[in-house]
Amino acid sequence: MQVTFVIHAVTSGGAERVMSILANAWAAKGWSITLLTFDDGSAPPFYPINPQVKHIPLGVLGSSSNLLAATRHNIKRIRTLRSAIRASQPDIIVSFLDTTNVLTLLATQQLGIPVIVNEQIHPAMWSIGRIWEWLRQWSYPNASQVVAVTERALSYFSPQVQARGCVIPNPALAVESSEQPLTPYLAKPSLIAMGRLDGQKGFDLLLAAFAQLKDRHPEWTLTILGEGALRAELESLREQLELSDRVHFLGVVNNPNDFLKQADIFVMSSRFEGFPNALCEAMACGLAVISADCPSGPSEIIRHGVDGLLVPTENVSALAGAMERLMSDTEERNRLASHAPEVTERFSLEKIIEMWENLLAKVIQKRTNQYVTKVSLSQG
Secondary structure, three states: OEEEEEEOOOOOOHHHHHHHHHHHHHHHOOOEEEEEEOOOOOOOOOOOOOOOOEEEEOOOOOOOOOHHHHHHHHHHHHHHHHHHHHHHOOOEEEEEOHHHHHHHHHHOOOOOOOEEEEOOEOHHHOOOOHHHHHHHHHHHHHOOEEEEOOHHHHOOOOHHHHOOEEEOOOOOOOOOOOOOOOOOOOOOOEEEEEOOOOHHHOHHHHHHHHHHHOOOOOOOEEEEEEOOOOHHHHHHHHHHOOOOOOEEEEEOOOOHHHHHHHOOEEEEOOOOOEOOHHHHHHHHOOOEEEEEOOOOOHHHHOOEOOOEEEEOOOOHHHHHHHHHHHHOOHHHHHHHHHHHHHHHHHOOHHHHHHHHHHHHHHHHHHHHHHHHHHHHHHHO
C-alpha cells in the first residue's frame, strides 16, 4: 500500500499527532508512506516520524498581505502539491485540516487518485473565512471520504458531504508507568490544564474559576502547559486575579505525561473542541478530569460521574463548583481516576487503526470497481 499524507506542518497540534501515529504505524507494517508538508523543513517535526516515512517539505508555507497575493500563493501551493503528489505515486491520499484539505482536493483534480480528508475540530465553531468556507463546501463533495471525529462535527456538512462521511475518533494511547522516580515538576496538590493559549481553550474561564477557590483552597496550584498568542493577556489576567504565585504557565513541553502523572485534577475549559487529545492523555495518565461539555468530543470521551465530570460550556460558576467538589474530596477524585484509564480501551490504537484501514480498503475497492466498470463499458 502506498499512502501519501498531506498536512501543513508537523507542529504540536492534535491533528499532527494523529497523522504521525497513522504514518508511523503503517510504515512499521512495511507500507510505502510519503508525508508532504507545506513548511520548509527547517524545524524538525514536533512528533517523532518513523525513518521509513519519506518526509518531503514543500516550502510553500507562509502568509500573504492581500487577497491578490494570497491567490497567487495558493495557486503556487496547488501546483507544487500536485507535482509532489504525482511523484509520490500513491494508491490513496489522506489530508488533514480544513484549508489543507481544500488545497489537496484542488491539486488532485483529474488525477484519479482517491482522497480522504480529515476534520479535527467542530467546523461550525471554527471560522476559516468566507472564501475558504465556500471552497470547502464546493470541494468536499469531490473527496472519496470525509472523516470527522464525532457525529456532531460531521452533521455540520451538507447531506451531499455527509453521504460520503464517516466518524473515526482519535486514539487514546496507553501510558506506560515509569519505574524510575519522576523529577518533581509540580507542587502538590495541583490542578493542570493543557492546550494552545487562545480563545478556543477558555483559559480565561479557568483562571476566573480558580480565583473563586483560591482562598478556600490556599494549598492548591494550577499549571497550564502550552503556548499561544494570548499568553501575555492571560498572564496579565493572572496578576489581576492575584494568582501570580498560584498559576504557572510553562509553555510547550516535550514530556507532558510526566506532568500529568504528578497532577491531581485535569481541567479542560474549552469553548469548543473536536476530539481533544489532551483530555484523553490526562485520563490515560489516571487523572480525575473535569471538562466543559463543549461541541464536540468531551461528552463522547467522558462518562459523566464514572471517569470524569462534565459542566456547561462557558459557565465559570459550574466549573468552579466541579473543581471544588474534587479538590475537597480525595475519595471522589480517586474513584474517578481509577476508571479514567479505561479510555485507552474504548479508543485504543488498535481499534482506531482498524477503522482507518477498513476505510482505506473500502475507498480503494470502490475505485477499483469504478475502473473495471469504465473499462467494461469502453470495450462494450
